[in-house]
Amino acid sequence: MIERRLLLTAAAAALGTANLPVCGRAEPAWPSKPLRVIVGFSAGSTPDLIARTIGDPLSQLIGQPVVVEDKPGASGNIAAAMVAEAHDEHTVGAMINLNLTIAHILNPDLVYDPRRDLAPICLVGTTPFVLAISPKWAKQKAGLDQLRAAGSKLNYGSVGIGSMAHLGMELLADKLGIKPTHVPYPGNPKVLAALAANEIDLAFIPAGITMQQVRAGTVGALAIASAKRSELAPGVPTLAELGVPDVEIEGWVAIAASAHMAEAHRKKLETLTLQVLNTPDVRKQLTRQGWDIAAMPSAAFAHRLETETAMLSRIIKAQNIHVN
The missing domain is CATH 3.40.190.150 (Bordetella uptake gene, domain 1)
Structure with missing residues (x-):
């Protein structure tokens, strides 16, 4: 009888606590798969x-x-x-x-x-965007004043409509008061190739790939569109240093x-x-x-x-x- 009463008591206790929340239950490990x-x-x-x-x-x-x-x-x-x-x-x-x-x-x-x-x-x-210029402009040691003077005769490349390079150049063009023609390309290597061949005049291109071509002498680097100079583009001034502030475009x-x-x-x-x-x-x-x-x-x-x-x-x- 004693054993039976103990079993009944234990069963009642279990039923009474079955619906209570379990405190301290560990959350499933995450991630649980790749x-x-x-x-x-x-x-x-x-x-x-x-x-x-x-x-x-x-x-x-x-x-x-x-x-x-x-x-x-x-x-x-x-x-x-x-x-x-x-x-x-x-x-x-x-x-x-x-x-x-x-x-x-x-x-x-x-x-x-x-x-x-x-x-x-x-x-x-x-990565900062470099304002890269074609060999034609680089040989002339051209600056922003020459680009202003060229105005609507300029064209520029980007990796597509709505890209940072496209929007950044439109912002710069507005600051300079010019209306260059936009030429989209399928990727930055194509933009660089067009720039080196003087098919376009300028482009915003990430520093990591632009500076390789600058060092090789195939394109020029006029400025970077960043708040401060970057170790990725040593020696290249910011647009703000050249008198055009508030053009800060990064990838x-x-x-x-x-x-x-x-x-x-x-x-x-x-x-x-x-x-x-x-x-x-x-x-x-x-x-x-x-x-x-x-x-x-x-x-x-x-x-x-x-x-x-x-x-x-x-x-x-x-x-x-x-x-x-």
Whole structure:
């Protein structure tokens, strides 16, 4: 009887506590499977190289493989849309300025809106844009006054409508009071080749690839569109130093996730990615690839996105630029 009463008491106690919340229950480990990093550009592109550079050390920290998948097309917007629509908690993207700022402003028909559907994790690296000039202008040791005098006779290259190089040149043209003709090309190597062949007069091109050609003497470097001089373009003055302030155009690559991803998971990824970016080996590799290390956390990066989006939106509206 005693044993029976003890069993009944234990059973009643179990029934009485079965529906109570369990305190201290551990959250499931994250990530629980490989982390996908989707890149909107082809293998060997700068976002692809950055994703692979940080991928291996990141996988060691998270305890899961980091798989880089290249999904090129539409200036990275196809890949950005894939990230925006992901609900699996294990998909992020390596993205450029356009994808996280003005994509939806340039093309309202896009299936994603960066401000609504994407969450910044961290800014990885930045590179200043060099105002590169053709050999014709470089041999004349031409400056901004000569460009002003040439006015509408000038033409310039970029990697496409709505790119940072395009918008930056439109901003500069407005400051100089000139109306050069825009000639789009499929990639910066094509822009550089056209510049070296005197097919175009000038272009904004990332410092990492421009300065190789400047050192080789195939193109000239007039200025950089940054707030201060850069070690990536030694000896090249800023536009502000040449009397044209407030033309600050940088290229950058960042890590972003879907806004659907749990905040705790985003925060963990941010912390570990920043840890990777502050390791000497990774910093050396990214610098060699032509990047200034930003390692900017999500809060500061979100503020930068707001400021940059507003600035680029003004250019788009003033010049009536759109992409269908």
